Amino acid sequence: MEVSYGRRVGKYLLYGAEILAGVLWQITPYGLPEIGGGKAVILAALAISLAMVEQEIPAMLLGAVCGWMTDSTSQGVVGFYGVLLVIACFGVSVACRYYIRRNRLTVLLLGLVTIPPLFLLHFWVYYILPGYEDGGYMFVRHYLARIVYTLAFLPPCYGLNRLIARRVGTLRR
Amino acid sequence: MSKGRPFRVLMGLVALFLVMALLSAGNRDISGWLTGDWLTPLQQFTAKGTETLRQTLSPTPATEELLAENSRLQEENRRLQDMVVDYYNIRREKEELERFYRIKREHRSFTLVPSTVIGRDPDEGFYGFTLDKGSEDGVRVNDPVMTENGLVGQVCEVSFKSCKVCTILSPEAGVGAVVSRTGDSGLLEGNVRLADEGKTRLMNLPSRHTVQVGDIVVTSGYGGTFPENIKIGQVGATILDDYTGMPAAVIEPFEDIRTLSSAVIVLESGT
Numbered sequence: 001m002e003v004s005y006g007r008r009v010g011k012y013l014l015y016g017a018e019i020l021a022g023v024l025w026q027i028t029p030y031g032l033p034e035i036g037g038g039k040a041v042i043l044a045a046l047a048i049s050l051a052m053v054e055q056e057i058p059a060m061l062l063g064a065v066c067g068w069m070t071d072s073t074s075q076g077v078v079g080f081y082g083v084l085l086v087i088a089c090f091g092v093s094v095a096c097r098y099y100i101r102r103n104r105l106t107v108l109l110l111g112l113v114t115i116p117p118l119f120l121l122h123f124w125v126y127y128i129l130p131g132y133e134d135g136g137y138m139f140v141r142h143y144l145a146r147i148v149y150t151l152a153f154l155p156p157c158y159g160l161n162r163l164i165a166r167r168v169g170t171l172r173r
Numbered sequence: 174m175s176k177g178r179p180f181r182v183l184m185g186l187v188a189l190f191l192v193m194a195l196l197s198a199g200n201r202d203i204s205g206w207l208t209g210d211w212l213t214p215l216q217q218f219t220a221k222g223t224e225t226l227r228q229t230l231s232p233t234p235a236t237e238e239l240l241a242e243n244s245r246l247q248e249e250n251r252r253l254q255d256m257v258v259d260y261y262n263i264r265r266e267k268e269e270l271e272r273f274y275r276i277k278r279e280h281r282s283f284t285l286v287p288s289t290v291i292g293r294d295p296d297e298g299f300y301g302f303t304l305d306k307g308s309e310d311g312v313r314v315n316d317p318v319m320t321e322n323g324l325v326g327q328v329c330e331v332s333f334k335s336c337k338v339c340t341i342l343s344p345e346a347g348v349g350a351v352v353s354r355t356g357d358s359g360l361l362e363g364n365v366r367l368a369d370e371g372k373t374r375l376m377n378l379p380s381r382h383t384v385q386v387g388d389i390v391v392t393s394g395y396g397g398t399f400p401e402n403i404k405i406g407q408v409g410a411t412i413l414d415d416y417t418g419m420p421a422a423v424i425e426p427f428e429d430i431r432t433l434s435s436a437v438i439v440l441e442s443g444t
Contacts (some may be wrong), residue, residue, distance in 0.1 A: 011240060022210070027292035027303070028219040030227055037369070039295035057177035058211065059215065064186050073212070074294040075301055075337050081192030086186045090179065114418055132344050133416060138365045 003169045011168040015050060015062060018160070022046050023069045041061030041069045041119075042157075044085065045150050048114050049157035051089035052096050052107065053165040063089030077124060084121065094136045102162075104155070111154040116147050198218065198256055210307070213334040216291035217305050224434060229254075267327070269435050272321040276437050283400070283438040286310050290433055291335065299343035299368045300431045301326070306438055309332045313400045315398050317439040322403035322427040324348065324392060325436055336438070341431050342368035349395035350375055352422075357382040358393050358423070367423065371431050372409060378420040384411055390424055400439065 022042040025031050033037050051059035067082035074081075092110050100106050123143050137145055151156035165171035243250060273287045292303035306312050308331050316328040318338050326340035327348075341348055341361050348361040350373075363373040375390060388408045394401025406426035414421045 020215075024215055024219045026295055027216065028223055029290055029302075030174070030223040031219065031291050041295055059180050060179070060183055060186055064190070067190070069212075073292060073303070074296050075339065076296075077194045078197040079190035079192075082190035083187055086183065086190065090183050094179075118434065126296070126300070130344075133364045134366055138298060141369065146295065164243070 007168045008170070011164060011170065015161075016065075018046060018058065019062075019066055019069060019128050022066075023073060025164075026070075027073045028092050035149055036145035037141045038143065038147075038149050040149040040153050041070060042150070042153055043067075044081070044115060044118060044151035045086045045111070046157050047089055048092055049107075049113060049154055049161050051092035052102060052110065052162050053171050054093060054157055055097065056090055056093045059089040059093035061084050080122070081118075081127065084118055088118065096110065107155060107158050108151075111151050115154070119147050119150070121145055174278065175193065178394040201356075207428050210332050213291065213305060213307075216303070216335070217289065220289065220291040224265070225258060225261055228259060228265075228444050264347075272435070273437060275321045276319065280400070280403075280439075284311075286312065286438045286440055287435065288438055289435050298365055299308060299340055300371075301336055301337060301339050301343070301365060303331075303337050304436060304438065305335055307336050309333050310438075311440050312336050312438055313440075317403065318398050318436050319403060319439060320428045320433065320436050323406060324399070325428050325430050325433060327398065328438065338436070339425060342371070342373050342430055345427050346373065348399055348405070349393040350390050350424075351393040352384050352408070353389045353391050354385075355383045355388065358395070361424065365396070371426065371429055373406075374412075374414070375408075375422040375424050376414065378418075378422060381421060382411075382420055384408055384422050390422075390426065 024039070026042045032042075043066040047063040050062045050066075051057055054062065063085035067080075067085035068078070070081040070085075092114060095110065096102055100110070115165040120143075123135075123139055127138055131139070162171065175278055176389070181268050201212045203311045269287060269289075273285065277283070284340045288306040289305040290302045294301060294303075312328055312331055314328055314331055316336075317324060318326045318328060324341060326343075326346070328336045329339040330337040339345060340363075342363040344362055344364060346361040346363055350361050351358040351360065357378055359377045360374040361373055362376045367373055375384075376382060386408050390405045390408065392399040392401055392403040392405060404427055406424045409425040410423040412421050412423060413419070
């Protein structure tokens, strides 16, 4: 059944509102509590969850928006999260469309395959390459908590986006 | 849809972000037009909202008494809560203006811009933050950032409506500092362990230094980036650095950078 243009536009407006809410929640002082020395990068979980319910091109574009928003609100070069989330979203979308049946286990597995490597690369680029001290402490004290915290946002983000996609009609049961 | 189209889109997006990365890595100012200054007013709104909520929800004996009489005084309680919210807003503005006035009185030659912390990056390991003033207010990269208690960092990225601050807790701080009592000078350079405690280090001290715990550390003015005699903190301990073996001092900044909610940007330090 063909989905109407208006419903598609409404879906992407909802996605846009989600991304905007996510970035504000992520960076607002006292907005997100620090747990175990880390804070979640909500937009990373959001991008991966959107890729699970969208086709490749929309998934990449949504990943690009999430990556750009994360880069522009953080210190460092613009494009780090952009490139990585575009690639990750492409891979997740292809996997969900052709190779993997979506369920709780596969959602978690896809998160484990994408989010920890993302932050490992961030740690390597922004902490190891500049030659900062106490890399082990930094990873254990901050990055581990950030990985777990971000992964914890993946199931609710996926649940919300799956609900939106099904209501609009672009995702079949 | 052709089978190769998603792959072409992927390559196109990757190339676009690589170009953006190259542009923004070479020139931090250029990231201003990439960063979406439209987000700054929203950040100001949410930062103000969470600060007000945090202060309003702080338990006080007066609130507990009102809650105990809730059924009889509901209407007056709602009116008092509205007044409390207005009170905290006005008090915060008053405190910010008083801090600005104290800084201005101590440093008459400085051109100062008061600003509010509107964002903290979850990826930032050294408690950097975003302020709500940018190039439209005259802010430039390397402008010092301070509070009435002392120096907290410098501007490292500027966009039209906001700027990002790298703190003195960072290994990249590079602030020339001097111990005011002894004249021993060094360079501020933090690490992650000390940053988690809100502290930093004064590195490259002379081997025969006479620095003691409790000594006050101020900016030296060397290098021209930071004006001299801005307070930084006090010496918490004298150590030998684990990696270089050189004398160093642990500095406890006068300002708790990890919980900062407002600061002042120094545009010009005068003569």
